[in-house]
Amino acid sequence: MTLSPVPDRALAELGRTEGGPDTLALLVRDQDTRRLLMLRAVLDAAEGADARVCSADARARVREDWALLAEADRVAPAGGGAAADRGSAFPGDLAADPASASARDTARDTAAGPTANPAATAPPGGPTPDPAAIAAAAGRAPDQATTSAGYIPPHPPLSPARARLLHPLVGPWARRCLRELGAAAGPPTAEGTRELAHDLAHFSALAAVAAARAGISYAVRLPARDGALVLPSLGVLRTAVPGGVPVDVVHRRGRLTLRQSGVADITVRLESGTGAWSAAPAWTPAYALPGLLSGAGPMPLDDLDPYRTARGGPRHHALSGPTTLDDAGRKRWLHSWSAAAAALGLGGEQRVGEAVALLRCLVPLADPPGSAGGGRGGGSCSGTRREAFGAVLSSTPPTPATFAATLVHELQHTKLAALSDMLTLHHAGPQERYFAPWRPDPRPYDGLLQGAYSHLALADFFQRCALTATRPAHRESAWTLHARYQEQVGAVLPTLVGSGDLTARGRRFVDQMVAVHERLEEHPPPRGQAARARAYVAAARALWAGRRIRPTG
Known part of the structure; x- marks a missing residue:
């Protein structure tokens, strides 16, 4: 699915394992858009799912959660900005439906905000690391790096809802929900229905956190799972009773009250950014x-x-x-x-x-x-x-x-x-047939391309470290690593370049990789490191070939 065109300049930058501010921002915007579309797909899948898989009550709860998130999306982000002027991240009919939100007893609360989290904002203590190219950080202090030309400023502020929904780990959750709600999941099973219920309950927790960060007062009931209630970016509550017990969550003025049957309430105070503090031993803050x-x-x-x-799947x-x-x-x-x-x-x-x-x-x-x-x-x-x-x-x-x-x-x-995700680089299939000197097993073409790309960046990284290192031991270590990565990439570039499965733009991308590899050759490593790198790759190829030979007869 193509959402954003990729300019030739951006393609060339990325082919060189680089990427200026505009190019990297293009990747981020495209991925954020895909995330929101995936979340809309979850909503649509829940609405259209078999009632035996997703009950009417579960669908109603999902709609309520989306309405709460839509309200949180209208709150200006911390650090400035006008979220309301930007439009909602959510489907129009859902974002405009206030009826489901009324069950939450929601009300905007602007009288008090979250307290600061010193652990998350204070500069780290401890001794300054010894300068080094390989064994430790070196060369310049972190505060000097903040004013260097070419560095990219921090991400623009997001509304509380977007900050939660664009968090990386929401992606695996959404993908899992789509699998469970999809037709490919097969006939409904009791176990599958329970798993989906747990996963949709996590969406309720996401909505509750976003609303709390937005200063919205509410009272909701959330189910724990395996004795734990996870509130993403805030922390986790270990419940007094194991299993899927319900926890009533009330938010007022930057303070959460967590209520379980038969035990004392637990009070949790929001902190800025990440984490929430409580004196209760049952609460573990996010870090x-x-x-x-x-x-x-x-x-x-x-x-x-x-x-x-990945829970329960192959790793x-x-x-x-x-x-x-x-x-x-x-x-x-x-x-x-x-x-x-x-x-x-x-x-x-x-x-x-x-x-x-x-x-x-x-x-x-x-x-x-x-x-x-x-x-x-x-x-x-x-x-x-x-x-x-x-x-x-x-x-x-x-x-x-x-x-x-x-x-x-x-x-x-x-x-x-x-x-x-933005363009097709090749049409190669998933067959695992190619030698990769960084892996013992054969790789598909796409895996080979991915590995060569990351190793090319490492070859460039360590060459730069070697050329600027002031200590002989650090320089030698950097050259050793550069030589190995450079030799590994050189061993697979002919396979990548010679493939007839590359698209026109994919060929331009790989050609840029070749140009970088050739540029790195202009500053070769010392002969000893180069010889050892060649021997390393030759040994890897021999081992790989030996595994491919099957006895006959």
């Missing part, structure tokens, strides 16, 4: 890291959202599962994040700019098997989800520089996936 640059909003570190990884072979962080784990994340802008800047200001423009939340993963644990080395893993635009999933980053490389790698996947 956010400081902004990547000075003046940028806090970055959610989301270890609570129930849709942060990427190299990714570990989600984890919930303790205080020590959050401090390790903060250490790497607080120097990430400086570490990214070593590979060029473009890398900082794309992180500011595209990154919307981080999802912590458990340390992979065989690692030392706690992000202290010995292995890490990371990934993205196409339906969760702006989210990067990662185990605890061992160092700021490792984290910077992870962001460079994963944000290329984000860019290329977004571009592929």
Whole structure:
């Protein structure tokens, strides 16, 4: 589905693994539009679903939630702007229907706003990391990066409703609902109906959070799941009784009252940005890291959202599962994040700019098997989800520089996936047949293109680090990594270029990748690193070929 044209200039920038402010903003606008269309599709699917799958009461509740969100969308965003002048993000007939909202006892409350969250806005403490190209962040202080030319300013403010609905992890929720409501789901089952009821209840929680952030007073009943009530961006309540018990939620003047049968009420006070505070042990607040640059909003570190990884479905072979962080784990994340802008800047200001423009939340993963644990080395893993635009999933980053490389790698996947939504780069099928020196298994053409694209950006990143490093050990490490990525990309570019499945614009995109690879060759690594990189790729190819040989007879 084509929503926005892609100018040739933008295509060329992206082919070079770059992207100026206008190009990155184009990707973001297109993805945001697709998200809103997907949410409308959920509404339409619920309205048209078999009554055995989505009951009349469930459909009525969805309409009420949309009406509450539409009201929250008319509230001016924090930091300025006039949401009401922009028009609603929601379907006209639903947004204009006040009857369903009346059941919520809603009323605008502008007398008091949320309180500040020092943990989310204060600059990180602790010692300044030792400058380095590979082992740690280096070269310039984060506050210097905020005034460098080419960096992209923080995202424009959003209404409370849009801030919730455009959050990356709403995408997996919407996709899941569409699968459950679609005809392909098959005949209704009791288990499927229960799962859909749980998922639609999450939509009620999203609406409640948006309305609270907008200063709208209300009283609603929300069901917990498995003993937990998750209020996205605020926190999670562990209920007194396990299972799907109901919780009455009342919002007045920036304060939530959570009421369960037979236990004392719990009071939760909203904080700005991310999180909400309560003295109750049953409440765990959502957490956010400081902004990547000075003046940028806090970055959610989301270890609570129930849709942060694929529930019950296949998981990427190299990714570990989600984890919930303790205080020590959050401090390790903060250490790497607080120097990430400086570490990214070593590979060029473009890398900082794309992180500011595209990154919307981080999802912590458990340390992979065989690692030392706690992000202290010995292995890490990371990934993205196409339906969760702006989210990067990662185990605890061992160092700021490792984290910077992870962001460079994963944000290329984000860019290329977004571009592929806007235009067709190739018509290749899903057959897994191609050698990729960064994977032991054969890859489909699209996977090969994705991998080559992200590795090309890493080759560029580490070459820039090597050329600017002042310490010999850091320079040598950067050249080693550059040489490996450059050799890996060089091994697959002929396959990409030679494909007859490329479209005309896809060929122009791949040609830009070739041009970048050739430019990087103008500053070759030392002979030793280059030789080791060639041997590494040759060994990977030999192993891959050996697995492809099947004994006969």
